[in-house]
Amino acid sequence: xxxHWSWKGLWLAGVVSxxxxxxxxxxxxxxxxxxxxxxxxxxxxxxxxxxxxxRRELSVRYTGTGLVLNLAACVFWxxxxxxxxxxMPRLNSPSTxxxxxxxxxxLAYITDYCVVPRRFTPGFxxxxxxxxxxxxYSALAIGLILPKWLNSEPTSGHDKSKMHQPTSSSRxxxxxxxxxxxxxxxxx
Numbered sequence: 001x002x003x004h005w006s007w008k009g010l011w012l013a014g015v016v017s018x019x020x021x022x023x024x025x026x027x028x029x030x031x032x033x034x035x036x037x038x039x040x041x042x043x044x045x046x047x048x049x050x051x052x053x054x055r056r057e058l059s060v061r062y063t064g065t066g067l068v069l070n071l072a073a074c075v076f077w078x079x080x081x082x083x084x085x086x087x088m089p090r091l092n093s094p095s096t097x098x099x100x101x102x103x104x105x106x107l108a109y110i111t112d113y114c115v116v117p118r119r120f121t122p123g124f125x126x127x128x129x130x131x132x133x134x135x136x137y138s139a140l141a142i143g144l145i146l147p148k149w150l151n152s153e154p155t156s157g158h159d160k161s162k163m164h165q166p167t168s169s170s171r172x173x174x175x176x177x178x179x180x181x182x183x184x185x186x187x188x
Contacts, residue, residue, distance in 0.1 A: 009147065010082055014075030018144025022070055024139035025124060028132035040066040042123035053126035066123075073122065074143065077108050081144045097148040105141035109133070 020081045020170035026036035042053035043066035055062045081104040112122050124136060 006082075009151075010078050012146050012147045013078035013081060014071065016147055017078060017140050018067075018071040018074035019145035020139040020146075021136055022067060024135050025128065025132070028135050032129060032132065034127065037063055038122055039127040040070070042066065042127040043069050045123045045126060046120055050126070053123055061181065070122075073108075074140070075102055077140065078144060080104055080107070085148070092148075094149055097145050101141040101145035104144055105137045108140060111138045135158055146166060 019117035022040055029039045030036050037058050038053070038056055041055040041059070044062045045052040046069055047065050048062060052062050052066075072170035081100055083099045084104065085091055085096060088100065090096050113125070122134065128136075
């Protein structure tokens with residue numbers, strides 16, 4: 001089992017999932033006929049109170065705070081995702097990444113709306129309809145999964161440098177030689 005943490009990978013998953021959640025919330029707000037900034041501002045209700053959810057404009061105070069809080073939450077969920085993924089027997093498999101990402105997102109939803117006090121919810125419930133929640137939590141899952149899927153980590157857990165080295169038979173095919181020519185070539 002791997003215990004090595006990749007801080008770069010953790011932050012990458014946190015930033016990608018945070019961006020995915022923020023963009024999805026803004027797009028869903030627009031679909032619902034509201035300001036794109038409203039759901040981001042609503043996140044800042046944790047710091048500024050319930051009136052933050054009524055703010056429609058871009059601002060450093062509400063939008064900036066909302067983005068920072070969203071990033072912090074997504075980095076936390078990325079750490080949970082990484083811990084659970086590394087505990088799995090096939091930690092680098094795309095299916096493991098997907099299952100753990102969806103599971104992490106489901107746990108985030110349960111935590112956000114069934115466990116934490118209302119003051120510490122993400123605030124999306126203050127600015128979006130419940131129809132937007134599957135979109136937002138799917139964006140979280142995709143944001144957690146995507147960096148692993150795009151990463152060229154080997155699927156068997158072996159060293160990357162060895163995975164990409166061609167074998168002698170593949171080098172032979174690349175050079176257009178048969179086995180006898182390779183033996184002759186190697187002796188010369």
